[in-house]
Amino acid sequence: MPNTRTELSQLGEFGLIDKIKNIVKVQNKDTVLGIGDDAAVVQIPDNHLLLLSTDMMVEGIHFDLAYMPLKHLGFKAVATNVSDIAAMNGVPTQITVSLALSNRFSVEAIEELYQGIATACEMYKLDLVGGDTTASPKGLVISVSILGSALPQHIVKRNTAQKGDIVCVTGDLGAAYLGLQILRRENEVFKANPQMQPQLEDKDYVVGRQLKPIARMDIVHELAEIGVVPTSMIDISDGLASELMHICTQSGVGVQIYENKLPLDNRTLDAIVELNLSSATCMLHGGEDYELLFTIKQSDYEKIKNNAEITTIGFITEKEKGMLFITQSEQIVPLKAQGWVHF
Ligand code: ADP
Numbered sequence: 001m002p003n004t005r006t007e008l009s010q011l012g013e014f015g016l017i018d019k020i021k022n023i024v025k026v027q028n029k030d031t032v033l034g035i036g037d038d039a040a041v042v043q044i045p046d047n048h049l050l051l052l053s054t055d056m057m058v059e060g061i062h063f064d065l066a067y068m069p070l071k072h073l074g075f076k077a078v079a080t081n082v083s084d085i086a087a088m089n090g091v092p093t094q095i096t097v098s099l100a101l102s103n104r105f106s107v108e109a110i111e112e113l114y115q116g117i118a119t120a121c122e123m124y125k126l127d128l129v130g131g132d133t134t135a136s137p138k139g140l141v142i143s144v145s146i147l148g149s150a151l152p153q154h155i156v157k158r159n160t161a162q163k164g165d166i167v168c169v170t171g172d173l174g175a176a177y178l179g180l181q182i183l184r185r186e187n188e189v190f191k192a193n194p195q196m197q198p199q200l201e202d203k204d205y206v207v208g209r210q211l212k213p214i215a216r217m218d219i220v221h222e223l224a225e226i227g228v229v230p231t232s233m234i235d236i237s238d239g240l241a242s243e244l245m246h247i248c249t250q251s252g253v254g255v256q257i258y259e260n261k262l263p264l265d266n267r268t269l270d271a272i273v274e275l276n277l278s279s280a281t282c283m284l285h286g287g288e289d290y291e292l293l294f295t296i297k298q299s300d301y302e303k304i305k306n307n308a309e310i311t312t313i314g315f316i317t318e319k320e321k322g323m324l325f326i327t328q329s330e331q332i333v334p335l336k337a338q339g340w341v342h343f
């Protein structure tokens with residue numbers, strides 16, 4: 001946190017918007033008009049359909065500023081929205097960011113938040129084209145809306161998985177959840193004794209996965225290159241089991257996935273052992289990995305099988321067979337959803 005503190009009231013709403021405008025540079029040719037007018041103006045590429053999604057993050061519910069630096073919060077608010085566009089197999093193009101702020105936040109703090117937003121915009125080639133700023137009595141609320149586009153034949157929904165399809169997941173699972181557990185543990189230690197330095201050495205990976213998740217746009221581009229359109233897709237925000245159940249319920253199918261196929265990073269495993277947790281539980285129910293979960297036709301298997309970032313974890317069955325998890329010891333257990341419960 002910088003040492004100087006400028007009050008929001010010194011700068012005013014319009015002064016703040018001017019600062020924001022200067023932090024994020026417009027880079028997309030399809031952005032005709034950005035921040036500053038009553039509405040933004042954007043061009044939709046020929047023959048494409050528009051994708052539109054929004055996500056709200058509320059202090060105390062979705063994040064805790066005790067261990068979530070504002071820069072990371074800004075980055076994460078954008079990345080989670082990009083992930084929703086990726087999960088439709090589309091390309092994101094513009095965002096708007098709306099804030100409710102109390103006077104607890106300084107101008108410098110808001111600049112930090114927007115620096116994170118700007119980093120994510122650069123990474124995903126997005127333009128910040130507007131937003132809204134309002135006062136709040138206490139906490140911080142950040143709401144991001146995102147625009148993207150895709151050709152109609154490339155758009156992938158949740159309700160179109162079919163019996164026989166192969167279930168795939170990108171990256172590895174459970175790391176973001178372990179990162180959150182580590183951050184919470186260190187925060188408790190700090191609250192008990194502020195002299196204690198956080199023990200975060202060799203926790204970079206899991207903590208990083210919690211604080212700065214990466215939306216898998218690389219996979220969207222890769223799938224386009226190898227000519228694979230998944231039969232269904234969703235991003236993993238609430239945990240693998242819960243997302244898989246969305247696909248199955250909406251598609252009217254069943255599924256079998258195998259514990260011994262689930263991708264787990266060694267650094268996540270180390271943290272699981274240290275915290276004495278179950279690896280299956282962490283991989284099935286740990287949220288916020290923002291990996292992609294998708295199904296493909298069997299005939300597309302050859303095209304993805306050598307991709308190190310894609311793991312096949314099971315297959316789609318008829319609905320009557322249910323949604324099943326086959327454990328390491330070959331026990332068959334029904335999948336349960338245990339996603340994040342906010343209420
Ligand atoms: P209006 O009164 O028409 O809602 P505002 O004064 O709220 O306009 O906003 C002026 C311009 O600044 C608009 O282009 C709006 O999209 C943009 N803007 C306002 N707040 C933010 C914000 N927090 N982040 C990015 N752009 C913003």
Ligand code: MG
Pocket residue numbers: 131132133
């Ligand atoms: Mg407004």
